[in-house]
Amino acid sequence: xxxxxxxxxRVTFDTEAGRVEAVRGVSFSLxxxxxxxxxxxxxxxxxxxxxxxxxxRPPGRIEATEMVFDGTDLMAASEREMRALRGQRIAxxxxxPKYSLNPVMKVGAQLTEGLRLRDxxxxxxxxxxxxxxxxxxxxxxPERVMEAYPHELSGGMGQRVxxxxxxxxxxxxxxxxxxxxxxxxxxxxxxxxxxxGLVRDRGMGLIxxxxxxxxxxxxxxxxxxxxxxxxxxxxxxKNLMQAEHPxxxxxxxxLPRIGGSRAPLPGLDRAAEWAx
Amino acid sequence: MTAAPxxxxxxxxxxxxxPRVLRLIAGTxxxxxxxxxxxxxxxxxxxxxxxxxxxxxxxxxxxxxxxYEATRLALGLDEPMWKQFAIYVxxxxxxxxxxxxxxxxxxxxxxxxxxxATLELATIATLFGVLVGVxxxxxxxxxxxxxxxxIVRIVGLMGYSMPVFWLGLLxxxxxxxxxxxxxxxxxxxxxxSMMFELDxxxxxxxxxxxxxxxxxxxxxxxxxxxxILPSAVLGYTSMAYISRMTRSFxxxxxxxxxxTTARVKGMPEWRVVWVHALKNVMxxxxxxxxxxxxxxxxxxxxxETIFAWPGLGxxxxxxxxxxxxPAVLGGTVVVGVVFVTLNMASDLLYxxxxxxxx
Numbered sequence: 190x191x192x193x194x195x196x197x198x199r200v201t202f203d204t205e206a207g208r209v210e211a212v213r214g215v216s217f218s219l220x221x222x223x224x225x226x227x228x229x230x231x232x233x234x235x236x237x238x239x240x241x242x243x244x245x246r247p248p249g250r251i252e253a254t255e256m257v258f259d260g261t262d263l264m265a266a267s268e269r270e271m272r273a274l275r276g277q278r279i280a281x282x283x284x285x286p287k288y289s290l291n292p293v294m295k296v297g298a299q300l301t302e303g304l305r306l307r308d309x310x311x312x313x314x315x316x317x318x319x320x321x322x323x324x325x326x327x328x329x330x331p332e333r334v335m336e337a338y339p340h341e342l343s344g345g346m347g348q349r350v351x352x353x354x355x356x357x358x359x360x361x362x363x364x365x366x367x368x369x370x371x372x373x374x375x376x377x378x379x380x381x382x383x384x385x386g387l388v389r390d391r392g393m394g395l396i397x398x399x400x401x402x403x404x405x406x407x408x409x410x411x412x413x414x415x416x417x418x419x420x421x422x423x424x425x426x427k428n429l430m431q432a433e434h435p436x437x438x439x440x441x442x443x444l445p446r447i448g449g450s451r452a453p454l455p456g457l458d459r460a461a462e463w464a465x
Numbered sequence: 466m467t468a469a470p471x472x473x474x475x476x477x478x479x480x481x482x483x484p485r486v487l488r489l490i491a492g493t494x495x496x497x498x499x500x501x502x503x504x505x506x507x508x509x510x511x512x513x514x515x516x517x518x519x520x521x522x523x524x525x526x527x528x529x530x531x532x533y534e535a536t537r538l539a540l541g542l543d544e545p546m547w548k549q550f551a552i553y554v555x556x557x558x559x560x561x562x563x564x565x566x567x568x569x570x571x572x573x574x575x576x577x578x579x580x581x582a583t584l585e586l587a588t589i590a591t592l593f594g595v596l597v598g599v600x601x602x603x604x605x606x607x608x609x610x611x612x613x614x615x616i617v618r619i620v621g622l623m624g625y626s627m628p629v630f631w632l633g634l635l636x637x638x639x640x641x642x643x644x645x646x647x648x649x650x651x652x653x654x655x656x657x658s659m660m661f662e663l664d665x666x667x668x669x670x671x672x673x674x675x676x677x678x679x680x681x682x683x684x685x686x687x688x689x690x691x692x693i694l695p696s697a698v699l700g701y702t703s704m705a706y707i708s709r710m711t712r713s714f715x716x717x718x719x720x721x722x723x724x725t726t727a728r729v730k731g732m733p734e735w736r737v738v739w740v741h742a743l744k745n746v747m748x749x750x751x752x753x754x755x756x757x758x759x760x761x762x763x764x765x766x767x768x769e770t771i772f773a774w775p776g777l778g779x780x781x782x783x784x785x786x787x788x789x790x791p792a793v794l795g796g797t798v799v800v801g802v803v804f805v806t807l808n809m810a811s812d813l814l815y816x817x818x819x820x821x822x823x
Contacts, residue, residue, distance in 0.1 A: 239725075242728075242729060244725060244728055244729065272731045272732075272733065273731065274731075275728065275729055275730065275731040276730055276731020276732075277731065280729060280730075281729045283722055283725065283726065284722075285722070288721065288722035288723065289722045289723055289725070289726045290723055290726065291723040291726070291727070291741055291744070291745070292723070292745065292819075292820070292821060293744045293745055293748065293818065293819060293820060294741070294744065302730070302732070302736075303730045303731065303732070306732070306736070307731060338820040338821070340820065340821045341820075351726075354726075354730070355729070355730075
């Protein structure tokens with residue numbers, strides 16, 4: 190069953206220096222599965238994720254011949270309908286909890302505001318639900334975390350709070366935009382396994398955005414490789430090693446391997462015609 | 466797996482035994498005391514170096530040498546400098562700032578008479594500046610480049626560039642002279658003014674508060690009709706400044722990632738702007754507001770002159786023209802103390818609003 194279907198998505202920014210096309214005709218569809226989007230900085234992967242939530246602010250513009258989420262036409266939806274989707278059915282985990290959590294609000298207030306404001310839940314019920322959500326991301330001492338401010342949490346802790354916050358309404362689709370890139374390597378695996386477990390258990394669709402091709406290969410069912418705003422290759426994650434496109438091969442080859450050859454890593458080839 | 470969040474250990478310091486907020490207040494009070502001591506040193510030195518003989522200023526040019534000597538001893542001017550300073554500080558702490566040569570009253574008594582008028586005016590002007598300036602800045606920041614933004618910008622620019630005495634005269638001419646909507650110069654109409662001095666118990670010296678406490682509502686309304694114009698004129702300038710700063714702080718906050726988070730959570734735009742972003746804007750804005758308030762509290766000579774407002778600004782100016790050094794220096798100490806106190810208060814408030822600064 191298709192959860193999200195995107196055809197010919199374009200994101201353009203009209204700047205003083207002229208028009209910049211961040212995403213140029215991206216198409217994909219997604220069921221309750223895990224789709225990875227990979228590319229370098231500036232390849233348009235983040236913009237693609239944010240377009241689905243229609244969170245591109247002016248002067249950015251989103252165009253698509255089709256962008257349908259579970260029967261709702263996202264291009265035609267009113268701002269009000271989008272808000273209802275954002276709160277409940279599509280969620281997003283961002284890169285760095287240092288910036289993505291409000292620095293002057295207690296964690297508890299940030300976790301419960303959706304429940305209280307949108308669902309009209311009592312303070313007590315919302316508190317209980319938030320505690321449950323924190324426990325689900327394996328935070329011990331959730332009561333203390335509720336009372337903490339974001340700067341008092343470590344990066345891994347902050348990202349777990351972020352995941353808990355986004356999963357409280359039990360969304361159908363989660364967009365994870367480089368969810369572990371800002372974390373220490375030792376914490377990355379932990380946060381990933383928590384995310385993986387929750388996504389599996391609740392059977393939600395996942396768009397996993399990353400620059401790390403191997404990570405995405407392990408973690409996702411299917412991979413889109415983006416280059417300069419376009420999808421250059423789409424393949425099953427298990428066939429990643431058989432990738433044919435030279436750009437994908439380049440991405441694979443520029444990663445060092447433990448015990449591998451110590452020769453200098455090859456630079457990434459960027460041929461202009463791949464962007465056409 | 467990680468355990469509970471680590472709480473930072475309280476920093477060691479002179480007040481490390483106290484709870485966090487008390488420790489903050491105690492530390493602030495200590496630095497306040499040190500700053501004020503420095504301020505007193507400066508006014509003390511100025512008092513000694515100006516080419517005005519303090520004894521001569523009191524006894525007059527025709528005094529005999531014996532009279533001159535007697536007054537010199539009474540003022541303690543024969544003591545060594547450090548002792549003179551100690552006496553000066555001791556007196557100042559007890560509220561004794563010397564005697565005014567011009568009014569022949571204690572300087573502190575004069576200031577108690579004049580300062581409430583300035584306090585009242587500056588407070589209402591700042592309220593005006595905040596209540597209009599902050600929303601205007603927020604509206605402009607959320608609609609950059611639109612006509613709302615342009616209007617806020619142009620009205621603000623006029624507030625910056627229009628000389629306050631000119632604006633005050635125009636406002637008096639229009640709203641008092643032609644339209645007759647408000648009371649004229651002074652804090653009250655002449656009749657009420659006499660009644661206020663004689664019949665109303667002056668608890669604070671601020672007419673709005675004293676008349677309200679006494680239940681004199683006709684006088685209260687009259688006082689409002691007098692204060693509204695000068696406070697609007699003063700408040701316009703601070704509004705221009707506050708709205709501009711609010712706009713720029715708000716633009717910055719709205720570009721932050723936590724704003725996207727709030728939107729992802731499906732929060733309505735009003736909550737994103739007025740709760741999530743504004744809470745963060747308040748952090749730097751507190752300093753801006755406190756500075757603009759402190760500036761107004763020094764007494765604005767021009768506005769006080771045009772509106773015949775008996776405030777601190779006109780008191781110090783008159784004293785200066787009369788070479789009344791005790792009054793000038795006393796007034797300077799009061800202005801300095803007010804300024805430093807407000808700064809410290811804003812520092813304290815800043816830390817209360819921003820958990821990262823605690």
